[in-house]
Amino acid sequence: MEKVLKKYWPLFVVPTMAAFTIGFIVPFLQGLYLSFCEFTTIKKAKWVGFDNYIRVFTDDPEPLMDSLGFTVAFAVVSIVLINLIGFLFALVLTRGLKGTNLFRTVFFMPNLIGGVVLGYIWQILINGLLSVVGEPLLALNTTAGYWGLIILMCWQQVGYMMIIYIAGLQSVPESLIEAAKIDGATSLQTLLKIKIPMIMQSVTICVFLTLTNSFKLFDQNMALTNGEPMNTTTMLALNIYKTFYNRTGAQWKGLGQAKAVIFCILVVLISFGQLRATRGKEVQQ
Amino acid sequence: MKKRLWALFMVCVLAVACFAGCGAKDEGKVYYLNFKPEQDPQWQALAKSYTEQTGVEVTVVTAASGEYETTLQAEIEKADAPTLFQVNGPVGLANWKDYCYDLSGSALYNELTSDSFSLKEGNEVLGVAYVIESYGIITNKTLLAKAGYSVDDIKSFADLKKVAEDITARSAELGFSAFSSAGMDGSSDWRFKTHLANLPIYFEYQADGIGTTKAIKGTYLDNYRAIFDLYINNSTCAPAELSAKTGDDSRNEFLQGKAVFFQNGSWEYGSLTADGAYTDDDLAMIPIYTGAGDEAKQGLCTGTENYWCVNKDASEADIQATLDFLEWVVTSEEGTKCMANDMGFVIPFKNAVESPNLFVKQDNAYTAEGKTPVSWNFPTMPSENWKNGVGSALTAYAADQTDANWDAVVKAFVEGWKTEYELIK
Numbered sequence: 126m127e128k129v130l131k132k133y134w135p136l137f138v139v140p141t142m143a144a145f146t147i148g149f150i151v152p153f154l155q156g157l158y159l160s161f162c163e164f165t166t167i168k169k170a171k172w173v174g175f176d177n178y179i180r181v182f183t184d185d186p187e188p189l190m191d192s193l194g195f196t197v198a199f200a201v202v203s204i205v206l207i208n209l210i211g212f213l214f215a216l217v218l219t220r221g222l223k224g225t226n227l228f229r230t231v232f233f234m235p236n237l238i239g240g241v242v243l244g245y246i247w248q249i250l251i252n253g254l255l256s257v258v259g260e261p262l263l264a265l266n267t268t269a270g271y272w273g274l275i276i277l278m279c280w281q282q283v284g285y286m287m288i289i290y291i292a293g294l295q296s297v298p299e300s301l302i303e304a305a306k307i308d309g310a311t312s313l314q315t316l317l318k319i320k321i322p323m324i325m326q327s328v329t330i331c332v333f334l335t336l337t338n339s340f341k342l343f344d345q346n347m348a349l350t351n352g353e354p355m356n357t358t359t360m361l362a363l364n365i366y367k368t369f370y371n372r373t374g375a376q377w378k379g380l381g382q383a384k385a386v387i388f389c390i391l392v393v394l395i396s397f398g399q400l401r402a403t404r405g406k407e408v409q410q
Numbered sequence: 411m412k413k414r415l416w417a418l419f420m421v422c423v424l425a426v427a428c429f430a431g432c433g434a435k436d437e438g439k440v441y442y443l444n445f446k447p448e449q450d451p452q453w454q455a456l457a458k459s460y461t462e463q464t465g466v467e468v469t470v471v472t473a474a475s476g477e478y479e480t481t482l483q484a485e486i487e488k489a490d491a492p493t494l495f496q497v498n499g500p501v502g503l504a505n506w507k508d509y510c511y512d513l514s515g516s517a518l519y520n521e522l523t524s525d526s527f528s529l530k531e532g533n534e535v536l537g538v539a540y541v542i543e544s545y546g547i548i549t550n551k552t553l554l555a556k557a558g559y560s561v562d563d564i565k566s567f568a569d570l571k572k573v574a575e576d577i578t579a580r581s582a583e584l585g586f587s588a589f590s591s592a593g594m595d596g597s598s599d600w601r602f603k604t605h606l607a608n609l610p611i612y613f614e615y616q617a618d619g620i621g622t623t624k625a626i627k628g629t630y631l632d633n634y635r636a637i638f639d640l641y642i643n644n645s646t647c648a649p650a651e652l653s654a655k656t657g658d659d660s661r662n663e664f665l666q667g668k669a670v671f672f673q674n675g676s677w678e679y680g681s682l683t684a685d686g687a688y689t690d691d692d693l694a695m696i697p698i699y700t701g702a703g704d705e706a707k708q709g710l711c712t713g714t715e716n717y718w719c720v721n722k723d724a725s726e727a728d729i730q731a732t733l734d735f736l737e738w739v740v741t742s743e744e745g746t747k748c749m750a751n752d753m754g755f756v757i758p759f760k761n762a763v764e765s766p767n768l769f770v771k772q773d774n775a776y777t778a779e780g781k782t783p784v785s786w787n788f789p790t791m792p793s794e795n796w797k798n799g800v801g802s803a804l805t806a807y808a809a810d811q812t813d814a815n816w817d818a819v820v821k822a823f824v825e826g827w828k829t830e831y832e833l834i835k
Contacts (some may be wrong), residue, residue, distance in 0.1 A: 165505055166486050186795075187835060252654040264594070264653035265809050266804075351596050355802050370480065372503040372796040374834060 144382035146182070160382040163375040170294030171375070185368070187356065189384055192364040199271065199360065200339035207335050210279060211286030216316075218287070219294045229291070233284035240281070246346020247277045251349075263350055270350040270358035277345055282338065286331045294320060309333050322408050329403040336399055340392050359389050438727030439467040440735045443485055443492035445716060447475050448677065452752040460738060466731050476597075482506075486721070493724040493732040497537055498715040499789020500622070503529055504834070510536035511729060513741075517737040518718070522726065527758040529717050532755045537717030540740075541755040544710040544783070545605055545675030546695040546771040548682070553586055553670045561694045567633075567701035571640055577670060578644040588644035590660040590669035591652060594805040598657030599674055602638065603801035604788045607823070608699065608711060610634040613702040613788045621699040624831040628824040633700035635816055642808050650809045670801070673698065676769035680754060683768075697776070697784070709776040713786025714758075791811040792830035799826045 155167070160177055164170035167277045181189065214232055218225050235243070252262045263269055297320055305315045321328075343362040346352075352359035352367065359367065366390060370380030437824060438786075444453050450472040457468035471492075473481035478496075485492050488510060498501045513519045513528075513536040522528060522538060529537030534753070547570075549561055557577050574588035581587050592602060607764075612628035615621060617629060642649045646663050664672040665687050672678075682688050694804050697708045720732050739745035742760040749755045750763040756770050765771070789796060799822040807815040 165508070169489055172740070186829075248654070256651055256654075260664060261809055262651065262653045264596075265803050281762060352805060353802060355799075367795075371798065372793040372830070372833060373479075373501055375505075 126398040156382060157386060158286050160379065160386045162382075163379040165375050165378060172385060173379065177379045178387075180380055181383050181387060185384075187359075187364055187368055188307060189364060189387065191356065192361050195271070195358060196340060196360045199274060199342075200336065203339050204332060204335045206275065207282045207286055208331055211283045211331065212290050212354045214283065214287040215290030215294055219291055229288070232287055235281045238281075240344030241348045241371050243277060243281055244341065247273060247280075248349050248354050251276075261301050264353040270353070273349055274342075276344065276356070277349060278339070278342070281345075282335060286335065289327050290324065293324035299321045322406075325403065325407040329400065329407060332399060332403055333396060337396050340395065348399045361391075380396075396409065411539060427720070437466055438725065438729070438731030439469070440494060440728070441469045441471070441490060441492045441731045442494040442495075442538060443478075443482055443666065445470040445471055445684060447498045448680070449753045449755075452748060455752075456739065456748050459743050460735060464734075466735065468562075479505075480670070486723075491721055491724065493728045494736070495719055495721065497717050497719055499717065500529065501789060501834075502530070503717070503719075504534060504718065507531060507536055508535075509719070509721055509723060509726075510723075511722040512536065513538055516733050518733065521737070521740050521759045521761070522574055522762055523758050523762075537719045539605050539714040539716060539758055540718050541716050541749075541753075542712060542714050542758055543676050543756070544695070544712040544769055545673070546697050546710040547697055548672045548674055548678065548769070548781060549694045550664065550667065550672075550688070550692060551694050551729035552692050556586075557584055557670065561696055564699075566705040567636065570696075570699050571636075572670070574640055574644040575623055585816050586667060587646040587669050588671055589641050589646070590663040590672045590674075591645050591647045591655040592638075592641045593655035593657050593660045594801065594808060595654060595656045596801070599801040599805070600797070601657060601660075602641075602804055603797045604674065604791070605675075605711070605798060606637065607634065607791075607797075608786060608788050608815070609637070609698055609700050609702070609784065610823075611790075612784050613700075614709075615787060616703065622785070622787075624825055624828070626827040627749050628820055629700045630700070631820055631823060633702040635819075637698065637700045638698045638804065638808075639811065642811075645669070649811065652808045653805045664829050676756075676767055676773070677754070679767045679769055690768045695772050697781075701758055707781050708771045709781035709783040710781035711786065712773055715786060718820065792827055792834060796822075796830040797828050 129387075150283060159167065159170055161172060161174060162170035162175050194366060214228075218229055218232075239262075248263060251269060255266065255269055256260050260266060260269065262272060264306055301319055301323070305319050310318070322399070341368070342360055346360045346363045350358040352363055356364075356367075365381050365384045368377060371377075431644050434689060440457075441686075442457070443452065443463060444450060448561040450470070453470045453472070457470045460466065460468050471485075479502075482495055486495070495506075497506050497510075512534040514533065519528060519535050519537055527539040527542075528535045529539070537756070551561060553572075554560060557573070557580070559573050577584065577586070577588040587696070593599070593626075594602065610628070610633060611626065613630045613633070614627060615623070618627075642652060645652075646668050647655065661674070661678065661681065663669050665682065682693060683690075695710060696712055699705050699708065718736065720729060720736075722729075724732070740757065744757070746757070746761050746763045749757050750765045754765060754767045754770075756767070756773075758761065758767050773783065800819065803815070803822040807819050
């Protein structure tokens with residue numbers, strides 16, 4: 126077997142590697158290069174060195190910092206809520222209740238709808254509600270925009286995280302739970318001391334996914350609020366998009382590109398930090 | 411959605427490019443990146459017909475609505491880049507002038523009826539306008555008659571205000587409102603942040619005798635407020651709900667006979683008369699009176715923001731093929747007929763065929779009466795960001811019509827203009 130693998134490894138590696146190179150490595154390097162340029166089109170890029178990066182911190186009409194606060198506030202609340210609700214659903218739906226499969230499917234379904242479609246649907250729903258209670262509509266209401274985004278993301282992602290947690294819970298060995306029962310552990314103790322430590326791997330994955338999704342959120346943000354009112358609900362990715370497209374001229378493309386690189390580094394750093402923190406709590410079976 | 415549309419689009423382009431690869435290379439070929447989705451089928455048909463007659467391959471690709479700049483940015487990088495694309499005026503040209511072929515001396519440029527329809531930089535002609543459009547207040551004459559008025563009763567802002575407020579006062583009894591909703595949703599607030607905003611800019615330019623400025627004064631912003639107030643307070647819905655209304659909502663209200671007035675342009679003619687919804691006898695377009703300037707002489711807002719540019723970086727054969735194609739489009743019987751009748755365009759070329767579009771005819775009639783069309787000055791607006799700022803402030807003002815909120819509009823308009831112009835290199 127190993128011999129065969131040694132002989133044929135290119136067959137397995139090359140297609141994936143080629144796709145990864147074409148679809149990720151090359152554009153990434155090109156993007157990195159462009160962040161040091163002013164350009165309208167990639168062919169006619171003009172090298173300007175670190176100018177763009179300096180401008181990001183000194184002379185940017187839409188500073189990243191403005192969007193960072195909103196993004197962090199959104200990320201913290203949505204990570205906690207999505208994981209908590211997803212985990213609770215998973216607990217309920219691993220008890221062998223009637224209709225478990227139906228509920229699992231139903232909760233998962235919002236995930237199959239694209240972000241922009243969801244954004245517009247929720248915009249109609251939330252605006253309908255706001256106009257009934259006589260509050261300013263989404264385009265004029267930062268608070269509603271914030272909570273609207275959180276509700277929307279919970280609705281979309283809870284089902285997905287639930288599936289991962291269910292898989293985790295099902296892989297906890299029966300023998301451990303039985304042993305705990307015999308030792309007289311209550312169900313709460315079993316949950317806290319046996320189940321949760323045993324599914325830390327799922328927690329790592331779910332927190333990683335929700336964390337990166339929250340920071341990179343774009344479609345839903347654009348469809349639901351598009352940053353209104355007055356850019357108070359603009360998240361990082363939308364901020365970069367606006368820098369790139371809202372003005373004509375080569376200098377904006379370069380600035381947007383530099384912001385995108387900084388954004389990328391930020392997301393990588395945060396998610397590495399998170400991976401290290403939660404990995405440390407994982408246990409081997 | 412953008413990403414998805416984009417992906418779909420790329421697949422299409424790839425497919426087109428694969429097929430195009432088989433064509434003959436020497437004769438040159440044309441690749442037109444079209445801006446107007448409404449006219450895509452007509453362009454496709456025209457291209458096909460030209461290919462059948464001359465054997466020159468013409469590819470027409472239409473960018474999704476609102477995605478033209480992003481599409482062009484990606485397309486122009488390719489080996490088979492568009493040979494023909496368009497910019498929306500001087501501000502748009504600034505982005506693309508490195509790619510514009512000098513059209514002076516070309517047949518296309520010589521066919522123009524007036525030099526004012528070209529976009530110049532020094533002596534170079536970089537863009538040529540290909541369609542002239544008008545906008546104003548589209549009026550349902552039948553409903554107006556039911557309310558006891560006719561379009562001849564509206565000759566000034568004061569008349570318009572009187573009629574609109576009278577209709578509002580009796581709207582329960584009449585069963586319709588004066589204006590269709592001024593939808594401020596991001597997809598359609600251009601009707602107000604761009605088209606309506608053109609009027610105060612136009613009058614200021616007229617008063618100061620200029621054609622563009624880096625510092626707008628906002629002399630006529632009170633008139634802007636007056637007309638906007640009229641729109642939002644005599645409408646089919648409460649002003650607070652406008653932020654979520656779209657242009658489609660507005661058109662549907664007009665089509666369903668819920669409103670007498672609907673601010674939009676000659677491009678709406680097709681959708682208003684489709685399936686016999688309205689006939690020419692029901693409709694009229696009146697100037698947008700704001701109480702500024704000489705109202706007795708004010709015509710419709712007529713102009714263009716559609717300029718053709720030929721890609722300088724295309725091969726010589728392709729450039730020549732593109733110029734030949736354009737010449738054929740604006741001079742041949744088939745081309746001019748297609749643009750007038752099928753696309754509903756008024757084209758600023760010598761061989762133009764008269765368009766059946768009612769609003770276009772009305773524009774001509776107003777001009778014949780000695781009225782002066784209001785020119786389109788929004789191509790001089792500094793950036794998309796400026797428009798968005800004004801749009802945001804207008805939306806907030808519509809929901810809560812206080813002086814403080816109007817001051818925010820003025821600030822976005824005047825200070826925003828200055829800031830955004832300073833940001834242009």
